[in-house]
Amino acid sequence: ILNVEQSPQSLHVQEGDSTNFTCSFPSSNFYALHWYRWETAKSPEALFVMTLNGDEKKKGRISATLNTKEGYSYLYIKGSQPEDSATYLCAPGGNTGKLIFGQGTTLQVKP
Amino acid sequence: SAVISQKPSRDICQRGTSLTIQCQVDSQVTMMFWYRQQPGQSLTLIATANQGSEATYESGFVIDKFPISRPNLTFSTLTVSNMSPEDSSIYLCSVEGGNYGYTFGSGTRLTVV
Numbered sequence: 083i084l085n086v087e088q089s090p091q092s093l094h095v096q097e098g099d100s101t102n103f104t105c106s107f108p109s110s111n112f113y114a115l116h117w118y119r120w121e122t123a124k125s126p127e128a129l130f131v132m133t134l135n136g137d138e139k140k141k142g143r144i145s146a147t148l149n150t151k152e153g154y155s156y157l158y159i160k161g162s163q164p165e166d167s168a169t170y171l172c173a174p175g176g177n178t179g180k181l182i183f184g185q186g187t188t189l190q191v192k193p
Numbered sequence: 194s195a196v197i198s199q200k201p202s203r204d205i206c207q208r209g210t211s212l213t214i215q216c217q218v219d220s221q222v223t224m225m226f227w228y229r230q231q232p233g234q235s236l237t238l239i240a241t242a243n244q245g246s247e248a249t250y251e252s253g254f255v256i257d258k259f260p261i262s263r264p265n266l267t268f269s270t271l272t273v274s275n276m277s278p279e280d281s282s283i284y285l286c287s288v289e290g291g292n293y294g295y296t297f298g299s300g301t302r303l304t305v306v
Contacts, residue, residue: 114294116294118297123202123299123300123302124299125296125297125298125300126236126285126297128294128295128296131294173236175294179224179226179289179295180238180241181226181238182238183228183236183237184235185233185235186236
């Protein structure tokens with residue numbers, strides 16, 4: 083069973099703060115790592131798919147890094163805004179189409 | 194990326210009844226995935242639905258409890274049968290495709306009373 087852990091479980095920050103969270107996963111048989119952003123009553127929104135060790139991806143104020151050898155990925159948000167409030171999910175996935183999700187990090191940005 | 198229409202968006206059901214959730218995709222896709230998120234838990238894969246064959250269920254999920262139909266390449270249903278309060282969850286369908294891997298429906302928030 084693939085064990086995916088995300089920390090912290092929840093986070094409260096002030097508007098303008100930068101923040102980051104962690105996704106840990108088994109490093110063996112790695113294929114890809116997905117990050118999603120999930121707002122209440124909406125579809126999970128894909129942020130990144132990462133496959134290469136050392137890879138770094140950026141989308142606006144959000145960026146992510148990947149270490150496949152030690153089995154972790156960091157998601158960074160620069161200058162958090164209230165609209166960044168959501169649950170951020172990571173999921174290592176194989177080429178069979180299955181995604182194994184962590185429990186998520188719920189971010190609340192206070193204006 | 195594919196666009197998925199999922200219905201219903203939410204429902205409150207009596208225990209012992211069944212609810213069928215529908216997902217319609219705006220393009221043909223080979224595999225559709227059904228997930229569940231129980232309160233405080235991870236999003237967990239229930240089964241993979243392929244057109245023309247029986248769905249493949251993950252450990253802990255069985256066809257009698259979660260029958261799935263996949264009549265064509267753009268549509269699938271998941272039924273939650275003989276519901277109990279433990280079935281109260283968010284149910285999501287998903288398809289592969291697009292630049293970021295997988296697209297999800299907006300979810301069905303089910304409360305069983």
